[in-house]
Amino acid sequence: MPDIVLDRVSKSYGATEVLKDVGFTAASGELFTLLGPSGCGKTTTLQSIAGFVAPDRGVIRCGSDVLVDVAHKVSLPTERRDLGMVFQSYAVWPHMSVGENVAFPLRVRGICRAERKSRVEEMLALVELDDLGERYPHELSGGQRQRVALARALVYSPRLLLLDEPFSNLDAKLRERARSWLRQLHHQLGLTTLFVTHDQDEALAMSDRILVMDRGVVQQVGAPEEIYRRPANExxxxxxxxxxxxxxxxxxxxxxxxxxxxxxxxxxxxxxxxxxxxxxxxxxxxxxxxxxxxxxxxxxxxxxxxxxxxxxxxxxxxxxxxxxxxxxxxxxxxxxxxxxxxxxxxxxxxxxxxxxxxxSGAAPEQPRQSGTPVGALVG
The missing domain is CATH 2.40.50.140 (Nucleic acid-binding proteins)
Structure with missing residues (x-):
């Protein structure tokens, strides 16, 4: 599996700069999490990698391939980036059965019917939905729809998996089971995975490394225990x-x-x-x-x-x-x-x-001390 590298990636909407020289490397086979509050730029970063957002400057590489190089006017189309993505809403098509949803990426790539059938069966077994291929999305639970979206993203063997808050629509108990299941699946496949979340417990429990963002700026990158025990800043x-x-x-x-x-x-x-x-x-x-x-x-x-x-x-x-x-x-x-x-x-x-x-950094003068500053109790 390839590394994914971002080098000084920036993006603005009007006068608002939502990404400010974002740079990191997610190693081959790593589950790398982008963590931060709503509006910090983590989803924009993921969409820039996927090709849904065009950065204003910077370079994005996947292995030896350049996906984006703004200075040299390089921007590989989304369909040629060979990435799998699971959206927050899952985006499972309601008029297609589970099997048809999973088979769709293979059909648009011109894969023959026999191979499509074989790959869909293999993928549904992998996500533990092998007996639900004929059902429709409205007949599934939220956790099952999430696994359908994941199977669809994996069925054509992408080189990179992008997950945009895939558990946000699940209740607390189901989220806990889903993240444990996904972590096991990641180890099984060894697929380089970028995971976006605002949930600190989720990030700490699942990640090999975490990148913390705030207002479009990378604040710290490190292993979960390092981020927790040795934070870089306030x-x-x-x-x-x-x-x-x-x-x-x-x-x-x-x-x-x-x-x-x-x-x-x-x-x-x-x-x-x-x-x-x-x-x-x-x-x-x-x-x-x-x-x-x-x-x-x-x-x-x-x-x-x-x-x-x-x-x-x-x-x-x-x-x-x-x-x-x-x-x-x-x-x-x-x-x-x-x-x-x-x-x-x-x-x-x-x-x-x-x-x-x-x-790091000097402390601003404040009139009152607090052991629970704004943001301390989030999550």
Whole structure:
């Protein structure tokens, strides 16, 4: 299977630039996810690869073939790009049976009837619909229609599969089963796949690597655990799951790779690990809720090699497999997670230095700290 490479791809609609020098490489056989909020440019990126959108500048290559090179006026027609695509709406034709839907790409390519029949049977078995070939779309569930669309995209053996939020019309339970099934199918086929979603859980569970976008700009590319545990900036930290974002000033270099930062609004300090900081600089710290530990007030020192803040547990919420704690420490709001119920009141908040990620870029001045900034609770 080929790599797919985008080099400085840009697209504008009037004065609005929806893609700004987007560049990445999805490796052969990789399930590569484009993740971001609605309107961030991920679907426009996918449609540029498919040939439904013409970029204003940039280059798109698939293996050794140039699909788009704006500077040299190259734009391969969609039908010659040899790509399979599943749309958010599935686009399954209601007047055709399941078998006819899957066979359609073969028919327009002039494949003989006997080979069409053989390939359709093979593909329906692959997506576990081999006994439903005579049914029509209105007789299928949403998950079954989604698999019909996938079978139709795969039946002519494309070299690249594009998936544009294919699970968005499914309920939560069915989405979970569908993404597990698709991940297994991807491993089985080894097909280079670009997957678009705004669902962070979906991206983390399915992807080999994730590209996070915001307002047409690539924010970070990395493995799911890297994106979650080592976000490149504040947007990534708050968009992927919950995150406490604190603002501080660098006050002391304790030793190589270890610094002390004074928190805005709390009058407290945290020791953090970082490559290189300058005394007096502003800094942004990201801390995941599950990294915080709570202890009865004054007992935080029992935890070795950790920062301890004194605060108040204001609220407790039961979430089934865990509890969510809402905390206040001076002028800072924090969110933590844990497995035990606790009574509201005074607590010690234990924050291991390794849990503190110093984000790139200076922190803008804000009048109030918050452990749950806008976007932190999405998904």
């Amino acid at each position: 947007f990534v930290a708050t968009f992927i799951g919950q995150c406490n974002v604190l603002r501080a000033m660098v006050t002391e270099r304790i030793e190589k790779g270890r610094y002390r930062l004074k928190l805005d609004g709390a009058g407290s300090a945290l020791d953090v690990h970082a490559d290189a900081l300058t005394i007096g600089d502003r800094a942004v710290i990201a801390i995941r809720p599950e990294s915080l530990r709570l202890a009865p007030r004054g007992r935080g020192e029992l935890v070795p090699a950790a920062n301890v803040l004194e605060g108040e547990l204001r609220n407790l919420a039961f979430l089934g497999d865990r509890y969510r704690y809402e905390l206040t420490c001076g002028g800072i709001d924090l969110v933590a997670q844990g497995g035990q119920a606790m009574q509201p009141g005074s607590v010690s908040i234990v924050i291991p230095p390794d849990a503190c990620v110093v984000l």
